[in-house]
Amino acid sequence: MSLKRQLLVSFGLQGAGAAAVLLATLLLGARLGPEVQGGFSRVKAEVEFVAAFAMFGLPQALFFFVKSGAMSGRSALRWALGCTLVALPIGALCAAWQRENGVALLLMGGAVAAAVAHGQLRALLLVRQPTAWFNLLTALPQLLVLAGVLHVLARGTAEASQWLPLFAVAYAGAASIAAWRLRSTRDDAPVASTVTWRALAHYGLAAWLTAALATAAILLVQRWVEAAQGAVALGRFTMAMTLVQVPLTPISYAAPLLLRRWMERPGAAASRRVAGVVFATLLVAAALMGLAAGMWPDLGLGVAYAGTTSALAVLLAGGAAEAASRVLTVQASASGRPWIAVRAEAARWAVLAIGWAALDAASLMSVCAVWAIGAWAAAAVFVASSRGDAAERPA
Numbered sequence: 001m002s003l004k005r006q007l008l009v010s011f012g013l014q015g016a017g018a019a020a021v022l023l024a025t026l027l028l029g030a031r032l033g034p035e036v037q038g039g040f041s042r043v044k045a046e047v048e049f050v051a052a053f054a055m056f057g058l059p060q061a062l063f064f065f066v067k068s069g070a071m072s073g074r075s076a077l078r079w080a081l082g083c084t085l086v087a088l089p090i091g092a093l094c095a096a097w098q099r100e101n102g103v104a105l106l107l108m109g110g111a112v113a114a115a116v117a118h119g120q121l122r123a124l125l126l127v128r129q130p131t132a133w134f135n136l137l138t139a140l141p142q143l144l145v146l147a148g149v150l151h152v153l154a155r156g157t158a159e160a161s162q163w164l165p166l167f168a169v170a171y172a173g174a175a176s177i178a179a180w181r182l183r184s185t186r187d188d189a190p191v192a193s194t195v196t197w198r199a200l201a202h203y204g205l206a207a208w209l210t211a212a213l214a215t216a217a218i219l220l221v222q223r224w225v226e227a228a229q230g231a232v233a234l235g236r237f238t239m240a241m242t243l244v245q246v247p248l249t250p251i252s253y254a255a256p257l258l259l260r261r262w263m264e265r266p267g268a269a270a271s272r273r274v275a276g277v278v279f280a281t282l283l284v285a286a287a288l289m290g291l292a293a294g295m296w297p298d299l300g301l302g303v304a305y306a307g308t309t310s311a312l313a314v315l316l317a318g319g320a321a322e323a324a325s326r327v328l329t330v331q332a333s334a335s336g337r338p339w340i341a342v343r344a345e346a347a348r349w350a351v352l353a354i355g356w357a358a359l360d361a362a363s364l365m366s367v368c369a370v371w372a373i374g375a376w377a378a379a380a381v382f383v384a385s386s387r388g389d390a391a392e393r394p395a
Contacts, residue, residue, distance in 0.1 A: 006257050010135050014253040017139025018246060020146035025242045026301075027153060034235020034304050036158045040149075041238035042222055043163040049215040050094045050108070051115035054087035057208030059123035060333060061200050063256070066127050067263060071195045073124065077182065079200075080120035087116040107164035114171035115141075121178035126256050129181060137178050138253060144170035206338035210329065213345035217352060221371055228362045236305055237364060240312040243299075244319045247282055251326045258327075262334035271331035272386065275324040279379075282323050286316035311368045318372025321379035328382040344381040348374040 029037035058079060065071040091112030092105040118141060126134045148166040152158050218241070226234040262271065290313035298305040299312070325344055332340040355362075355370030362370075 006131050007254055009132060010253050010257060011250050013132070013135035014139045015250060017142035018249040018253075020139070020142045022242060022246055024146045024149040025239065028149060028158070029235060029239055029301055029305070031153055032158055034239070035231045038226070038231055038235035038238050040158075040163055041242065042226075042234070044167065045215070045219050045222060045238075046094075047108075047111050047115055047164070047167050049212070049219045050091055050112045051087070051119065052208075052211040052215045054090040054112055054116050055083060055119055055208065055211070057204030057206065057211065058083050058200075059119050060207035060259075060338070061204035062120070063123045063127060063259070064203060064263070064333070065195045065200065066124065067260060073127065073182075076124055080117070080124065083120060084113050084117040087113040104161070104164065107161075107168060111164050111168035111171065114168050114175055117175035118171045118178065121175055121182060123256065124182060125178055126260065131257065133181055134256065135253070137174050137181075140174040140177070141167075141170040144173055203336075203338060206342050207333070210338065210341040210345055213342070213349060217345075217348060217374070220352065221367060224356065224362065225364060225367050228367070229364055232304060233364050236308045236311060237367070239299070239301070239305060240308050240315050240368070243312055244315045247278075247285070248319060248323055248326065251278065251323055255326065255330045258330045259334050262331060268331060268335070268386075271327055275327040275382075278323040278327060279320045282316055282320035286313050286320060289313040289316055307364065311364055314365065314368040314372050318368075318375035321372075321375040325375070325379045325382055328379075328386070332382075332385075340382065340385050343385075344378040347377040347381050351377045 025037060025041065028040055062071070062076040062079060066073055066076050088109045090109075092109035094112070095105045095108035118137075122134060122137050125137065145166060148162075148170065152162060222234060222238060225237045258271075289309060293309040293313055297307060297309050299308050301308070325341075329338075329341040329344075332338055351374035352370060355367075355373075359366055359370070
C-alpha cells in the first residue's frame with residue numbers, strides 16, 4: 001500500500017477517534033456545563049501526562065531499533081512489559097502527591113499503566129502488522145471513552161471519580177487486543193540484539209523529554225487558568241484547546257507512518273514542505289476564527305462559553321507553529337537526532353515561565369497568547385536547526 005493510501009486510512013480510522021473525544025467534550029460542555037467538562041479534560045490531561053512520563057520514551061526507541069533490525073520483537077516486548085509494571089507505582093505516587101484517597105491511588109495507577117501498555121504495544125504493532133491494526137487500536141480508547149461519556153450523560157449526573165475508571169478501561173481494552181495481535185506475530189528471523197541499554201536510554205530519553213514536557217505544558221497552563229480565573233474559565237480554555245487539537249491530531253496519527261517512511265527514505269526536503277503547508281493552513285484558520293469571534297463568541301455552546309471563539313483564534317495561531325514542529329520532530333527522530341525536539345520544548349517552557357512570572361492576574365486571553373508565543377518559540381528552534389544544517393552542507 002502506498003504512503004498516501006496508508007495516510008488516508010490512518011486519517012479515516014484515527015480521525016474517528018479524534019472526533020469521538022471532541023464529541024464527548026462538546027456533549028459534556030453542552031449538557032452538564034463547563035465545570036464538569038473542565039474536570040473531565042483535566043483528568044484526561046493528567047493521565048496522559050503521567051503516562052508520557054512513565055513511558056520513558058520507549059515506544060519511539062523500541063520502534064526505531066526494532067525497525068532498524070538492531071533489536072528483536074521479543075526483546076522489545078520484554079522492555080514494554082517492564083515499563084508497564086513500573087508505571088503502576090508511578091501513577092499511584094502521582095495521585096498520592098495530589099492527596100487523593102486509597103481508591104484513587106489504585107485507579108490512577110491502573111489508568112496510567114493501561115495507557116503505558118497501550119502506547120508501547122501499538123508502536124510495536126506498526127513494525128510488522130498491517131497499518132490498519134495500528135490505526136484501529138490507536139482510535140479504540142477514544143471510542144471507548146465516548147461510549148463511557150454517553151453512559152454518564154444517559155444517567156444525567158457526573159462525578160469526578162468516574163473519569164479515572166473510564167480511562168483505565170478504555171486503555172486496558174485496547175492494550176489487550178494489541179497484545180493478542182503481537183502474540184500471533186513471529187520475528188522473521190532470530191535477531192541478536194546489538195542495542196545496549198545506554199543507546200536505548202539515549203534515544204528514549206530524548207523522546208521521553210519531548211512528550212513529557214509537551215504534555216506537562218498543557219497541564220501547567222490548565223492549572224494556571226483555573227487558579228487565575230476559576231473552573232468556568234478552565235472549561236472555556238480546555239474547550240478551545242480541544243478544538244485546536246482537531247487539526248493537530250491527524251499529524252500525530254501520521255507521525256509513526258512518516259517516521260517509518262523517512263527512516264527508509266530520508267525526507268528532509270519533504271518534511272519541510274509538509275511543515276510549510278500545515279503551518280500556512282492553520283494560520284489561515286486562525287485568521288478566519290478571529291473574524292468569526294464577533295458574530296459567534298461562544299461557539300454556539302451558550303453564554304457560559306462567552307469568549308471561547310477569541311481564545312480559539314489565538315490558540316490556533318500557536319497551533320500553526322505547533323503543527324510544523326510536530327512534522328519536523330518526526331524528521332529529527334528519523335535522522336537519529338531526537339534531541340532537537342527537546343531543545344524546542346525547552347524554548348516553549350522558557351516562554352511559559354516568563355509569562356507566568358510576568359502576569360500577576362492573568363486573563364484567559366493573555367494565557368492563550370503566552371501559549372501561542374511558546375509554540376512559535378519551539379518552532380523557531382527547528383527553523384534554526386534546519387538553517388544550520390543547510391549552512392554546513394558544501395556548496
